[in-house]
Amino acid sequence: MELSKTFDPKSAEDHWFQLWIDRGYFKADAARPGPVFSIVIPPPNVTGALHLGHALNSTIHDVIVRMRRMQGYNTLWLPGTDHAGIATQNVVEREIAKDGKTRHDLGREKFVDRVWQWRETYGGKILHQLRRLGASCDWSRERFTLDEGLSRAVTRVFVMLYREGLIERDYRLINWCPRCETALSDLEVDHKDAPGNLWYIRYPLSDGSGAIVVATTRPETLLGDTAVAVHPEDDRFRAIVGKTVRLPLMDRDIPIVADAAVDKEFGTGAVKITPGHDFNDFDLGRRHNLAQISVMDTRGRMSAEAGTYAGLTREDCRRRVVDDLKSQGLLEKIEPHQHAVGACSRCDTTVEPMLSYQWFMRVNKPGPDGKSLAGEAIAAVEQGATTFHPKFWENTYFSWMRNLQDWCISRQLWWGHRIPAYWCERCEDSPPIVAEERPHSCPKCGGGDLRQDEDVLDTWFSSGLWPFSTLGWPDETVDLKTYYPTSLLITGFDIIFFWVARMMMFGIKFARGESGDLKDRVPFRDVFITPLVRDQYGKKMTKSRGNVVDPLDIMDRFGTDAVRFTLAQLTVQGRDLVLSEERLTASRAFANKIWNAARFVLMNLEGAPQPIPPVEIPKLSLADRWILSRLDHAVRDVTAAIDGYEFNTAALTVYQFIWHEFCDWYIELCKEPLKAGGAGQAAARYVLVHCFDRMLRILHPFMPFISEEIWQALRPYLSEPDLSDHLAVAKFPTPADRDPLTQSEAAAMNRCIEATQAVNSLRSLVGYHPGQRATATLRFAAGDGDRGFETWKGYAMALGKVTAFAPLGIGQERPARVVFAPLGWGEVGVEAPEGFDFEKARTVLTRKLEEVRGHLARNIGRYENPGFRAKADAETVAEIAEKIEDLKAQQKLLEGQIEQLG
């Protein structure tokens, strides 16, 4: 089989991916024996389109999944999407807005139908894009957080938590988005510093004996004030604590209370208290039994409680309140003041703390065993049942977990899992019935008029169950037994709180029942936190910056393999990733290099037997055994690097081996034996094919398409006892038990490489063109012997374009017209052509001499330091002594070489 002149990524990608799927290579079967490697995809939003973050995340997934599959693991990579409650609802709302409609025009049922319709048509596009990347998911297991099975898991978990008292409904102050008209969790609020003012407002004492001035950033909330608070040890106010003030504009008397939470230094030391619209005030209000007044409605307009201000927006109300205070002479002064304003993370509208009934998950509430959801999730990481990579992310996880508040899980949306709580329309004030199935009648009054709670759950509630709900929970399925806990979670740091932390809590609690070791209950053993992808200027990619790189676009331009390789190569633990076209170009060049190497090999296999008969190690040449040895090193290093999530190291190792060892040296060295025919040719053919095969196997996780394409061409020549049909399921190599190269042979090859490079360097210095032949000589340092010179002489001659390579005896004079260069173990010389200016050589050698002298001086200085010899270990001291000898020898050689030139 012959390969075309250039590699065509597009056709290879389509062809092989389809074939892998058709063959069912990515399907996982729990009944299969062997060690298990399982991983669930972080489900992208159904609304999503593939961006570079996904491309990176999926590349990393696929690299490790493909390696594990090839290593013989029972491998599962489970794909799916998230219904993404608020995000998806917003998308569809925007769509119907084009027809001038709101969701309220459609009504709940029709609107939800519409969202499902949208999802059928446009949703999940992202999963198709993932296929283009080569993602080797088990596509037959695709799940959706709102599908039937997962919804059942959601309901079950909710009911179980409710019955344990870990979910409760309560009237509290929560974050409210007046535009989305829903509650938000603390995490869904972005705090941004914004310029504002501090308004100083005078509150007259009710008894007319004066006034107290408070400072506030939100004057409009004055309408809901139910107290003024001061610090209990503030002498300025001691006398008036317990009195009441007349609340301006509202003409209500409210008390002055003392509370240690008040900062004496801030503002006037007195603060107005609005429990209905401020979290601090809410807490303080509870301590002092203050009334809670909500002066706004769900859309952020002033409510009837705001009296004459009812109906105004928050903003208009503020202006009116300030004006009115001013006209009544109650506004002392206005100071500019920076303060944090909370914004809805979805729509950027300023959130409003609102009093309302919501459902909360009591993450810190201890159970009968004294353990809380958060506590267990913390313990699991502390005990190493789950480990983060890089490790420092554990600090982030801990610091959040340890300060975790109750999680507000209800949303006033329509798209999501409806809360399984039912209200009897007849029994007023009776608690809801929480059950998996809709009850037929009210257990209290027997009436059948039951209404399900209108709220849906936070979208992260169902995502939190993902690692086990997708495996069949609550049923005790074989999948669940086999694949849970999953081996690894790969995700971005931005959802450690939203998702990772919640999966930990849910997984530990439910996936495996309540007993057992934490390490069997956690949702994943390892967490790999991916870097953030930045543009070539190191900026975060955002739509507003317009610097978003579309992965599909660069896949079209550079080939999917090149994109994958680039991303893997840039994935350094604990650091952001900067993508540039130069990198992509380099990776494409790498693919091209591999392609051409394959063409060379196949060209030289013409007429060779299929399969190629193996040749025993002892019958191989030094170069043959050297490349086999290097291959083993590469295999070992790549495996270790991927095992340790060092994807950059892994990619670099493959790159180095293929390009700079296999192509630069081995291919060049085997050209002669290939041409010569006979046993040498047979051996070279065998080693070429064998190395290429192994090389493609370690390349495959990074560049699945080109590797499969080449491997298919090579396959007829392979003589494996259990040869797979395709590389995607071929065995990942393991290094040979014994190094095919002895230590002295390895040393000989290193000398060969050094000598060849020195010859080439000299050739360049004296001005030979690559085509021109030269004669060379070399001399080994005294007492060093020639150490197998004859075994590698031919290689150096071939790659150094040398016609005669004669050794020089220890005592022999250097021949005239030959320019020498020192090596660590001797010197190499190349004869200069006619008319060469030896002055040039002297300049180069002199510079080198200075360098050597510098090193020498430093080392001697170190060696003569009495402290060094006294305190450093003997081995190091001996090493330095040796180094000094080497450097001295080099210095002597250089001096001789320079002197001879003069």
Added chain:
RNA sequence: GGGCGGUUAGCUCAGCGGUAGAGCAUCGGCCUUACAAGCCGGGGGUCGCAGGUUCGAAAACUGCACCGCCCACCA
């Protein structure tokens, strides 16, 4: 206000206690029949600053500066 990460060649980054590395870019020479998306060779860094620890620090410690990020209810 707390915390985390970063600062090494023009760029992007490895190295993390014993002579400063890679890729790309750059310069010189080559179309040497696998590959010009290539080959051979060269230049380029007082490893952010300061201090201490050590025989020895780019690396470990302390402080500082700058960049980036996360968390936080001072009204």
